[in-house]
Amino acid sequence: MVPAAALAQELTRRGHRVALVSDARGVRFPGLFEGVQTHVLPAGRFQVKRPQGWASAVREMWRGRAMARELYRTFRPAAVVGFGGYPALPALLAAFADKIPTAVHEQNAVLGRVNRLVAGKVHAIATSYAETQRLPARLAGKTHLVGNPVREAVLALRARPYPLLEEDGIFRVLVTGGSQGASVLSKVVPDGLAMLPPNFRRRLQVTHQARIEDIDAARAQYAEHHIAAELATYLPDMPEQLAWAHLVIGRAGASTIAELTAAGRPAILVPLPSATDDHQTANAREMTAAGGARTIAQGAFTAVELAKQMQKLGLDPEALENAAGRAKSVGRPTAVSDLADLVESLDAPLARLPVATRQPREAFA
Incomplete structure (x- = not known):
């Protein structure tokens, strides 16, 4: 949802009307799509381990497709952009039926199931990594490396020096x-930091985002080890937390990697082993x-x-700062503008107009 929101903001800035x-x-994320027209449609979930639910999922998907087609009759989108996951599928299927230009954006280093399903039919595929696994070579002609859009507040950190x-x-x-925390981090990190030499341990100041069911135990562990730590289940000021961090310990989700490389922050990454197609390891x-x-x-x-x-x-402060620079070297700070350019190119007459003379057009994200 973060890259979709970043694209919506950029297209709106360019004078287009955007709807989610x-x-x-998908609409439960606070603050991401403020002021954006939002439509909630049914989208079935196909769970590999529960094939008995597939028939119901197909019915829900088809109902969502019908509702999206009805929506398009009044909204008349110039383009429909999918960001992976089953919630994007009804809108894309409706766009195929109505011959509306389409694109998908893949945040991970492995092409996701829904994006694999529609890759052959969309007009453009935007990727976040130079190497994207499970992306057929025959689709190279319509594949564009743009990167993973991040929030403006995170992108602004790129201009700030490493603390x-x-x-x-x-x-x-x-x-x-x-966004969901990680129990393994709450269990391991406090004890791991406690094993550091005393002179290093005394210097630590930890901000830890934890699951609600883990937070009390993790807080007790930090206190037992006399490590200064602030814990919360949600960090609304994540860009500012990232700005002051010397080191990040976290998962390897697409948005996490994008923010670390945009800001230039070294990290210890623990990929989620149950992630589909082990995409966090690839990320x-x-x-x-x-x-x-x-x-x-x-x-x-x-x-x-x-x-x-x-x-x-x-x-070694010098080695740490060097790692920060290396993290920044693989960031793609123009991701959101490059993705917006790609979306505009789906509607060629619009793309040829100077920004000041473009008439507002509509797009779905």
Whole structure:
């Protein structure tokens, strides 16, 4: 939802009218689509382990498609852009039926199931990584590397220097498992930080986003180890937290990687092993290969291993700042404008007009 919201903001800035089409799950993210026309349509969920529910999912998907076609008769979109996931499918199927130009954006380094399903029919495929697994070579002609759009507040961090890290100064650690938190981080990180040398441990200042069911236990662990830590289930000021962080410990979701590389923050990444097609491991490869992150498989993510990696990074300020620069080197700061350009190119007459003379057109995200 974050890259979709970033695109909506950019297209609106360019004078276009944008609407969001999703199912009930997609509209629950606070603050992302303020002022954007929103339509909630049914979208079935196809769960591999529950084939008995597929018939019902197909019916819901088809009902959502019919509702989207009815919506298009009044909204008359110039383009429909899908961001993966089953909530995007009814709107895309309706666009195919009504011969409306379409594009999909893939946030991960592995083409997702829904994007794989529609890749052959859409007019353009936007990718976030130079290498995207499960993307057929025959579709290279309509594939465009744009990157993963991030919020403007995160992109603005790119112009700010890496926070000063003095030898005896505060060392700020940001721990985040993404929008849903991550139990393994709450269990391992406090004990791992406790294994650091006393002079390093005393310098730590931790901000930790945790699941509601884990937060009390994690808070008690930090207190037991005398580590200064603030814990919350949600961090509304994530860009500011990222701005002051010397090191981030987190998952390797698409938005997390995009924000780390946009801002230029070194990280210890623990990919979610149950992610579809193991896409988080694939997401982490580019940043890790560049030297901006260290990746630890969840099975190997122990307190001892975390302490070892922390010492390798944290005890040498110069190496840490170098890692920050390497993280930034693989960021794609023009992702949202490049994606907006691609969407506008689907409606060629509109794309040829100067911005000042363009008539507002409509698009679905």
